[in-house]
Amino acid sequence: MAGLNKVVGSYQEALAGLSNDMTVMVGGFGLCGIPEGLIAEMVKTGVTGLTAISNNAGVDDFGLGLLLKSRQIDTMIASYVGENATFEQQMLSGELNVILTPQGTLAEKIRAGGAGIPAFFTATGYGTPVADGKETREIDGRHYVLEPALKADFALVRAWKADTMGNLVFRKTAANFNPMMATAGKITVVEAEHIVEPGELDPDHIHTPGIYVNRIIQGSFEKRIEQRTVKA
Numbered sequence: 387m388a389g390l391n392k393v394v395g396s397y398q399e400a401l402a403g404l405s406n407d408m409t410v411m412v413g414g415f416g417l418c419g420i421p422e423g424l425i426a427e428m429v430k431t432g433v434t435g436l437t438a439i440s441n442n443a444g445v446d447d448f449g450l451g452l453l454l455k456s457r458q459i460d461t462m463i464a465s466y467v468g469e470n471a472t473f474e475q476q477m478l479s480g481e482l483n484v485i486l487t488p489q490g491t492l493a494e495k496i497r498a499g500g501a502g503i504p505a506f507f508t509a510t511g512y513g514t515p516v517a518d519g520k521e522t523r524e525i526d527g528r529h530y531v532l533e534p535a536l537k538a539d540f541a542l543v544r545a546w547k548a549d550t551m552g553n554l555v556f557r558k559t560a561a562n563f564n565p566m567m568a569t570a571g572k573i574t575v576v577e578a579e580h581i582v583e584p585g586e587l588d589p590d591h592i593h594t595p596g597i598y599v600n601r602i603i604q605g606s607f608e609k610r611i612e613q614r615t616v617k618a
Contacts, residue, residue, distance in 0.1 A: 391550045393581060393602045397427035400575050400603040404428065404540055407435040411496065411536075411567040412450060413543040415441050416468065419560030420449045421544040421577040423605045428542075429453060435460050439496070439536055441489065441563055442466040443473045448610055454482070463536070465489035488516065491533055493566060498535035500569025500598075505534045541571025544605070545594075548578035549587050552596030561593065568594045577605035 394400050401424065404410075410428070414420030428436075429452045436459045443450040443462060453459050454472045461483040467474050476482035487495070488510045498506055507530035511517050521532040543564040546557035554576060556564055568574050581604055 392552045392599055393550050397423055397603060400424065400601050401427055401431060403573065404431060404433055406433050408539040409437040411538040411541040411571055412438060412440040413564035413567045415562035417444050417449055417610045419544050419562050419564055420444065421542045422449065422607055424542045424575060424577050425449055425452060429456055434458050437461040439463045439538060442468040443470045445470055446472045463487060465492045493563065495533055495536040496570050497566045499537040500566055503535055505532050507532055536570065538571045541567045541574040543568045543574065543576050545576050545578045547580045547582060547587060548576055548602050549582050549584050551584050552599030552602060553587055553592045554594040554599065555587060555591055556593050565593050569598050573600045574598055575601045577603050579605060579607060
């Protein structure tokens, strides 16, 4: 990787520096827009004690479910347990520390982390276990909870297109948590469907500027879906 070219040639190089007990943000919503290859490579590294920040953990045998199955995640910060039986079992048994966070609050905590905002007040969760142990305040007659921002050692995101300088375009609902996570990692690694040369992306269509991106890897995606409904 030389100059402004951020493309790396292997998944090992893409995840160089990842070690035990780190915090990792992983883009995606269920199985939509997840960095499949980077997750699979994390399994191969054998790192343990991870804190994973993601909307949910996909399914048992794919995506973050693989890291749960291999017991590499100690803490999961998420908004939804979903249809992952391993996630549910580990949470209920106490084997996995789960910090359930309202989805909008989770998104804003990540956005705030990327924007350099240390914390913010939200009405969501006031008077519920979500607010336990947190500062609360009444503002203009309404009660709010102080939520700290989230940042990570690594942010792993999936993009539709990336140029070699790290400018990113996300496609439709596969954007989900990816753009905000790209801003909140000390090291942001992008797994892209297409990598193009600088100048090939329309500047008006770029969602994440390259200043946030450290490494880019060309991905090959299975693109699973969680459920398929067909007409009888």
